[in-house]
Amino acid sequence: MSAWDREAYDKARAHQQQLTKPPGALGRLEELACWLAGCQGQAIPDRLQAAVTLFAGDHGVAEAGVSAFPQVVTVEMVKNFAAGGAAVNVLAKAHHARLRVVDVGVAGDLSALGDAIIHAKVAHGTANIIDHAAMTTEQMARALQVGRSQADAAIAGGANLLIAGEMGIANTTPAAALISALLGVSPEAVVGRGTGVDDQGLRRKIAAVAKALARAGEVGTPDRCLAQLGGLEIAAICGFLLRGAERGVPALLDGFIVTAAALVAERMAPGSARWWQAAHRSQELGHRLALSALGLKPLLDMGMRLGEGSGALLALPLLQSAVALHTDMATFSSAGVSTEVG
Amino acid sequence: MSAWDREAYDKARAHQQQLTKPPGALGRLEELACWLAGCQGQAIPDRLQAAVTLFAGDHGVAEAGVSAFPQVVTVEMVKNFAAGGAAVNVLAKAHHARLRVVDVGVAGDLSALGDAIIHAKVAHGTANIIDHAAMTTEQMARALQVGRSQADAAIAGGANLLIAGEMGIANTTPAAALISALLGVSPEAVVGRGTGVDDQGLRRKIAAVAKALARAGEVGTPDRCLAQLGGLEIAAICGFLLRGAERGVPALLDGFIVTAAALVAERMAPGSARWWQAAHRSQELGHRLALSALGLKPLLDMGMRLGEGSGALLALPLLQSAVALHTDMATFSSAGVSTEVG
Numbered sequence: 163m164s165a166w167d168r169e170a171y172d173k174a175r176a177h178q179q180q181l182t183k184p185p186g187a188l189g190r191l192e193e194l195a196c197w198l199a200g201c202q203g204q205a206i207p208d209r210l211q212a213a214v215t216l217f218a219g220d221h222g223v224a225e226a227g228v229s230a231f232p233q234v235v236t237v238e239m240v241k242n243f244a245a246g247g248a249a250v251n252v253l254a255k256a257h258h259a260r261l262r263v264v265d266v267g268v269a270g271d272l273s274a275l276g277d278a279i280i281h282a283k284v285a286h287g288t289a290n291i292i293d294h295a296a297m298t299t300e301q302m303a304r305a306l307q308v309g310r311s312q313a314d315a316a317i318a319g320g321a322n323l324l325i326a327g328e329m330g331i332a333n334t335t336p337a338a339a340l341i342s343a344l345l346g347v348s349p350e351a352v353v354g355r356g357t358g359v360d361d362q363g364l365r366r367k368i369a370a371v372a373k374a375l376a377r378a379g380e381v382g383t384p385d386r387c388l389a390q391l392g393g394l395e396i397a398a399i400c401g402f403l404l405r406g407a408e409r410g411v412p413a414l415l416d417g418f419i420v421t422a423a424a425l426v427a428e429r430m431a432p433g434s435a436r437w438w439q440a441a442h443r444s445q446e447l448g449h450r451l452a453l454s455a456l457g458l459k460p461l462l463d464m465g466m467r468l469g470e471g472s473g474a475l476l477a478l479p480l481l482q483s484a485v486a487l488h489t490d491m492a493t494f495s496s497a498g499v500s501t502e503v504g
Numbered sequence: 505m506s507a508w509d510r511e512a513y514d515k516a517r518a519h520q521q522q523l524t525k526p527p528g529a530l531g532r533l534e535e536l537a538c539w540l541a542g543c544q545g546q547a548i549p550d551r552l553q554a555a556v557t558l559f560a561g562d563h564g565v566a567e568a569g570v571s572a573f574p575q576v577v578t579v580e581m582v583k584n585f586a587a588g589g590a591a592v593n594v595l596a597k598a599h600h601a602r603l604r605v606v607d608v609g610v611a612g613d614l615s616a617l618g619d620a621i622i623h624a625k626v627a628h629g630t631a632n633i634i635d636h637a638a639m640t641t642e643q644m645a646r647a648l649q650v651g652r653s654q655a656d657a658a659i660a661g662g663a664n665l666l667i668a669g670e671m672g673i674a675n676t677t678p679a680a681a682l683i684s685a686l687l688g689v690s691p692e693a694v695v696g697r698g699t700g701v702d703d704q705g706l707r708r709k710i711a712a713v714a715k716a717l718a719r720a721g722e723v724g725t726p727d728r729c730l731a732q733l734g735g736l737e738i739a740a741i742c743g744f745l746l747r748g749a750e751r752g753v754p755a756l757l758d759g760f761i762v763t764a765a766a767l768v769a770e771r772m773a774p775g776s777a778r779w780w781q782a783a784h785r786s787q788e789l790g791h792r793l794a795l796s797a798l799g800l801k802p803l804l805d806m807g808m809r810l811g812e813g814s815g816a817l818l819a820l821p822l823l824q825s826a827v828a829l830h831t832d833m834a835t836f837s838s839a840g841v842s843t844e845v846g
């Protein structure tokens with residue numbers, strides 16, 4: 163992992179004290195700017211170039227009735243991403259982020275989309291985690307590598323801030339299973355309504371997670387946990403975040419699914435979370451627990467539960483604002499403004 | 505006051521149900537877009553054109569040692585605004601908002617700034633509210649009118665979202681006095697550290713507010729309260745917000761000072777708050793109470809306490825995002841995406 167630059171951070175903090183505002187008056191914006199300074203290794207960080215990479219995959223557990231939507235929606239939404247009609251497209255455009263969509267495990271055929279998406283399919287979805295390991299060790303390794311390669315591609319394209327998005331009907335179930343297993347908390351404390359299941363659906367989800375955890379047995383390593391309970395897009399996001407931290411490029415985490423992947427990544431490479439900020443607190447029940455385990459405090463709390471990277475993109479202007487203020491504000495001396503009394 | 509359009513709101517809500525996302529998955533963004541639809545009287549609201557009008561004024565109570573900064577900083581900061589070096593300048597530029605700065609009551613001479621600012625000085629600051637009414641009834645009427653005229657000017661310039669900013673050394677003291685008087689709560693529950701006074705300064709502020717309240721006596725009408733305890737920039741903001749609500753143009757409220765002005769405005773014209781959203785919860789102690797009295801839930805909670813309009817500008821991209829999503833997302837039918845199971 164890259165070394166986070168404490169000296170650049172300290173210089174950035176000193177710079178903040180010179181800007182024409184009471185010390186600390188910009189609240190978390192000050193800390194965000196200084197954190198980015200530490201990430202970039204320079205007291206005045208470069209403007210943010212954000213890249214969103216959205217990983218799509220399907221989940222065998224969908225057959226257990228854990229989602230309010232049929233599995234075919236994964237394919238349909240990838241087509242919607244390719245056509246530019248989804249929330250993530252609108253927000254990426256509004257906030258000047260590049261968007262790439264990657265099929266890492268969708269159950270349908272997406273070849274007709276050509277180069278509108280990146281084709282890196284490892285399998286046609288995972289196995290149903292109630293009865294089987296989600297994926298083989300080899301599939302997991304390939305999915306992690308897809309994510310790593312995409313982080314490298316985003317950085318090669320000029321990105322200095324990584325955002326992972328996801329799409330996969332039923333994926334709040336494996337995400338809840340991972341968080342439940344890694345944190346040792348009950349499914350009831352983690353499982354939420356995802357896209358909006360009713361009370362019956364919620365009971366099915368809790369039961370599915372409980373059965374998957376019982377089947378998988380001892381948690382073991384984070385790798386084993388990921389293969390047993392995860393998803394192909396979750397593994398790819400894990401690789402994406404790990405590679406970002408290795409390369410010293412910060413990431414803005416989206417919601418429940420991405421945070422579950424981040425939790426796995428932090429367990430694989432402790433200290434990676436130093437490179438991340440949490441964009442928002444989603445509506446999904448277990449998100450708070452996962453964020454807390456990562457030591458991250460969400461920037462927004464807007465009651466969202468969409469995924470795709472939408473929460474991260476909504477928070478992106480906060481980081482952009484923090485950098486702009488840090489860079490462009492006048493100092494007390496340059497503006498001839500008096501400092502504090504006494 | 506303009507009639508808020510419930511029918512346009514209901515049509516906007518129906519439109520949200522058609523967009524390619526689970527119903528409700530965009531959380532508060534959905535409600536924000538529909539609220540703007542109700543404000544504009546059309547199911548698909550126009551893109552936001554935000555105008556920030558920053559009102560500056562000085563306060564006689566500054567002589568009681570209630571601020572961490574000397575009074576001359578008001579003049580110095582107005583010069584900084586004119587030169588483009590303050591936080592509000594940086595954020596207005598970043599988020600495409602027009603900025604106008606208005607001298608409605610600065611104690612110094614700003615004529616050298618020419619047309620870089622709007623000169624509408626009612627007085628060289630207020631009287632010290634510990635011993636005197638802040639302003640005469642006639643001064644209050646003039647300051648309210650300055651705000652009204654500026655709302656009209658912003659709307660004439662194409663603005664469909666109004667933001668008020670403020671600058672005035674010591675102005676958290678009159679703002680706290682107004683909130684304390686109007687809500688009938690003790691100064692201790694409202695007074696905060698403002699720009700960053702120490703414990704001794706905090707005690708001086710609380711004492712100043714308590715003395716001012718005792719001197720002013722019975723609260724009486726909101727007009728009387730404003731003249732007794734307010735500030736010239738606070739009165740102007742009050743007029744600005746009242747005129748916006750009368751004209752049916754929504755406003756995004758900044759922090760403690762603007763919310764104090766909004767509270768006076770809501771008391772003068774009950775129902776005005778229908779036209780407002782609260783951008784953020786500031787660090788200032790009493791802000792929460794004032795927001796709650798207005799029935800407003802802040803969008804952001806970033807630990808800020810700068811004023812100027814900075815909190816409102818930071819939240820502006822949330823509203824812009826809400827409108828973009830509402831307008832540009834594909835519908836289930838246009839994108840060929842399946843709706844919920846069952």
